Amino acid sequence: MTSLPRPGKAARARLAIAISLGVISILGGLLLAAADIIRGTATWPHHSPVSAAPLFLVAAAIAAVSIGRPPNGRHGLLRLVAVLAFTAWGTAQVAPDPAAASALNDAAILLFVIDGGYAVMAEARAILTRHKQAAQATQL
Numbered sequence: 001m002t003s004l005p006r007p008g009k010a011a012r013a014r015l016a017i018a019i020s021l022g023v024i025s026i027l028g029g030l031l032l033a034a035a036d037i038i039r040g041t042a043t044w045p046h047h048s049p050v051s052a053a054p055l056f057l058v059a060a061a062i063a064a065v066s067i068g069r070p071p072n073g074r075h076g077l078l079r080l081v082a083v084l085a086f087t088a089w090g091t092a093q094v095a096p097d098p099a100a101a102s103a104l105n106d107a108a109i110l111l112f113v114i115d116g117g118y119a120v121m122a123e124a125r126a127i128l129t130r131h132k133q134a135a136q137a138t139q140l
Contacts, residue, residue: 014068021061028054048093055090059083074122078115085111 032051059082066079085108092104 011068014064018061018065018068021057021064025054025057025061028057052090052093055086055093059086059090062086074118078118081111081115085115 028050032054035050062079062083066076066083070076071079088104088111089108092101092108095101095104
């Protein structure tokens with residue numbers, strides 16, 4: 001097992017920021033859900049901006065971790081897709097024009113589907129490769 005080099009001070013700071021943003025976005029999402037449950041509705045006056053905040057925060061967290069520890073190859077593209085998806089979804093929450101909000105929601109859905117679909121295909125390929133290698137090893 002190889003060990004990874006320790007990140008420098010600046011990279012550790014960016015990773016700490018990424019962790020903080022991730023935690024805050026999760027807590028914000030949980031608080032939003034709790035408020036909706038308590039109120040029994042998701043139509044209170046400031047719901048849209050409040051619901052957009054965790055989406056923007058998690059997009060920022062993904063960007064910060066990508067800067068703190070740059071990904072290799074396709075992982076960088078997938079992180080960019082995730083940042084764009086969360087940003088589109090957050091922007092749709094605060095868009096004043098319903099047509100723009102709808103287009104942004106559609107873009108977010110497409111980006112999430114691309115991200116999730118690619119993750120599933122990559123994992124399936126990895127599993128098939130491991131099975132193939134195991135089968136070849138038993139034949140030797």
